[in-house]
Amino acid sequence: MGEPRSGIARYTRQLVTALAGLPGDEELVLFTDAPLEAIPASPRITQRCLGGPHRLVWSLWSLPRALAREPVDCYHSLTGFELPRSRRLRLVTTVHDLIPLTFPALTPWRHRVAFRLLIGGALRRADRIIAVSEATRRETLDRFRISPAKVVVVPQAVGEQFxxxxxxxxxxxxxxxxxxxxxxxxxxxxxxPKKNLPILLEAFALLRRGGQAPAGIELVIAGAGGWDTEGLPRRVQRLGLDGAVRFLGPVPEADLPGLYSLALGFVFPSLWEGFGLPALEAIASGAPVVASARGALPELIGDAGLLVEPEAGPLADALAVLVGDPGLRERLRARGLERARRFSWRRTAEETLAVYRAVAA
Structure with missing residues (x-):
């Protein structure tokens, strides 16, 4: 397992932790390019931190050499495209989305190049492919000539603190x-870019100009800076939102459930999500949701949120309905809490372990 960045890194930590807690005698060897934090101490878990000047070098050189020295039966890539060539190993890969192929402008060029270079061969070599949603499974089968029996859906989950x-x-x-x-x-x-924040700011400005928002309502944006977002503060000024939009930066995971719980609503206008972990965190924490009707978000949220096209007008209209109807917010909150109970890391780990055992048999 190689540790990538951002949400997939959280997926890595949560999955490994849950796998280590399952009954069985399987041992986990984690191959990473940097120390993986927050992994529980367990005699069943060993970390191998492999150095390298660049992630692509790590994938094509450091990782295959390390795997050749280890008595590993099954290798699982959590990034989807970093899958070594091996006649000995059984290979599993998780596909989170195909955004570098389907929406190339939404992906940093280095990641886009690496993904395009490696994804096709990785999917052909894999004995089993885990898709994190039905939307991602359909997209994978539409894009590549792969047997449908080879691709299984194992959803992500959120921790019990949410x-x-x-x-x-x-x-x-x-x-x-x-x-x-x-x-x-x-x-x-x-x-x-894929989070569609410029459109979110425009929708919030429309909401305020329409006079349907409560006096003093603000938009709070929590998250680390990724790429190509330097113009957001200027857009806030241009839209007349000074003092009404707050950027918190990265927030410790321990504080996220409270931020969701206290919010009048959670808004997630992504242009595409292969799963959409923040939306699941939100409904598990009791926040009513307005989200994009694209990608995996409709299957994730269902009737527990308002789903609209990720454009300023529809988003503003949905937000106006949400903030103006306390009864609707309470109904969405109740549906969200019920829906979130379907997802657990233990279930995700059990279904993932079943894949390992099937391909290693």
């Missing part, structure tokens, strides 16, 4: 820590 924050003292402490306004809409995610 639940509504009810304690008044903790809610107040969180408000003070981040100087949160009385009412706010929330976005959480890596700040990158």
């Amino acid at each position: 639940r509504p924050l009810e304690a008044p003292a903790l809610r107040q402490a969180l408000r003070e820590r981040y100087a949160l306004p009385g009412e706010y809409l929330l976005f959480v995610g890596l700040l990158e």
